Amino acid sequence: MKFLVTGGAGFIGSAFIRRLLLETPAETVKAVVNFDKLTYAGNLENLLPVRNDARYRFVHGDICDAALVNQTVADFRPDVMVHFAAESHVDRSILSPAPVFETNLRGTFTLLEAARMHKTPRFLHVSTDEVYGSIAEPHDATEDYPLRASSPYSASKAGSDLLALSYFVTYHMPVLVTRASNNYGPYQFPEKLIPLMISNALEGKSLPIYGDGMQVRDWLYVDDHCRAILAVILRGREGEIYNVGGSRALPNIDVVKAILNSVGQPHSLLQTVKDRPGHDRRYALSSEKLMRETNWTATMPFAEGLKATIDWYRANPEWIARVRSGEYQKFYDKNYAGRAV
Ligand code: NAD
Ligand code: DAU
Numbered sequence: 001m002k003f004l005v006t007g008g009a010g011f012i013g014s015a016f017i018r019r020l021l022l023e024t025p026a027e028t029v030k031a032v033v034n035f036d037k038l039t040y041a042g043n044l045e046n047l048l049p050v051r052n053d054a055r056y057r058f059v060h061g062d063i064c065d066a067a068l069v070n071q072t073v074a075d076f077r078p079d080v081m082v083h084f085a086a087e088s089h090v091d092r093s094i095l096s097p098a099p100v101f102e103t104n105l106r107g108t109f110t111l112l113e114a115a116r117m118h119k120t121p122r123f124l125h126v127s128t129d130e131v132y133g134s135i136a137e138p139h140d141a142t143e144d145y146p147l148r149a150s151s152p153y154s155a156s157k158a159g160s161d162l163l164a165l166s167y168f169v170t171y172h173m174p175v176l177v178t179r180a181s182n183n184y185g186p187y188q189f190p191e192k193l194i195p196l197m198i199s200n201a202l203e204g205k206s207l208p209i210y211g212d213g214m215q216v217r218d219w220l221y222v223d224d225h226c227r228a229i230l231a232v233i234l235r236g237r238e239g240e241i242y243n244v245g246g247s248r249a250l251p252n253i254d255v256v257k258a259i260l261n262s263v264g265q266p267h268s269l270l271q272t273v274k275d276r277p278g279h280d281r282r283y284a285l286s287s288e289k290l291m292r293e294t295n296w297t298a299t300m301p302f303a304e305g306l307k308a309t310i311d312w313y314r315a316n317p318e319w320i321a322r323v324r325s326g327e328y329q330k331f332y333d334k335n336y337a338g339r340a341v
Helices: 011-023 045-050 066-076 090-096 100-118 152-171 193-202 222-235 254-263 288-294 302-315 317-326 327-336
Strands: 004-005 032-037 056-060 081-084 125-127 176-181 182-184 209-210 215-220 243-245 249-251 270-273
Touching: 004 011, 004 066, 011 032, 011 045, 011 125, 011 222, 032 066, 045 056, 066 100, 081 100, 081 222, 090 152, 100 125, 125 152, 125 222, 152 176, 176 222, 182 193, 182 222, 182 302, 193 209, 193 254, 193 302, 209 254, 215 222, 215 254, 215 302, 222 243, 222 254, 243 288, 249 254, 254 270, 254 302, 302 317
Parallel strands: 004 032, 004 081, 032 056, 081 125, 125 176, 176 243, 182 215, 209 270
Antiparallel strands: 215 249
């Protein structure tokens, strides 16, 4: 198969491309195009392990740029489009919603139109459990739960999910949607809870806990998520939604304390700060449909995944420093400027 991956320089997209090119049988993966705008969250360093693979190509572009998207799809003729590109951070979406709607809604529309025009055989839209809003105990959200988006980010994802699914209903396009819970693992930008807390703990800085810290998130190791996406591409049914949960629901405060214990720092570094507006209290997903239909299951135990993640951040302080300083934009200029896409 030929894969067109949007947002492949980000946290999950880059893990997916590394999985395709390093761990998937070569007969399954003929070529991979990574289409990415390289916002603050896109980092080509995440793809150094595959940079010289002859099957890999990078296109520097905005998914809202219909001309470039169309040209890329027309030239490459992908068998599948895997759509990760998004403004993905809830806090940023609250502070500055405009780019979130532009990329997450208009960008998804642009890609769907290109896939429609060129009759792309499969389109996987990567979405989130946040579209269900807060889930009251003891329930887990199934795919038919009502959409109750709380933030501009989750509203934009809910809107783009509906748009993608409407292309299946109206145009009979082969669209699939996945909705995953909170991912963690190496190469995650240190604005999200786990990498922020690890990097602060390693540097002896304070760890900001929103509100009472009792909000519950269901943690999914990024490689388990990538395996689920591949399983849905290969075995999912068109027009269907598949939840992808980690089956590891924990209050934030427990996650942060586990990080402090593992790094060997005192709990006195915890600092309660003002709560996030519209903060969802609890996410919880049922992945029963995905497991039943594709045989997928989350395999990484949380303690082991957290240790692997902490070890990775401990071993890569330069990556954190460069990401924080925007240094990787210089890396891009040095390595890619002037290269044909
Ligand atoms: P990320 O912020 O790490 O990466 C986003 C990538 O998209 C970056 O490489 C960025 O440069 C690129 N991008 C942004 N705007 C673009 C545009 N207009 N055109 C082209 N590229 C653009 O995000 P992530 O955490 O890897 O999330 C990837 C996807 O998975 C998103 O759609 C997100 O909603 C979804 N998701 C994330 C999580 C999570 O916990 N991180 C959980 C469930 C679903
Ligand atoms: O649930 C899936 C979603 O998970 C994805 O769709 C999003 O792209 C991804 O960013 C993530 O959203 P969250 O808002 O859940 O992730 P974040 O890491 O920002 O926050 C996780 C929890 O930790 C949340 O309850 C807010 C809290 N938090 C976060 C930060 C950054 C803090 O208490 N302190 C912090 O400094």
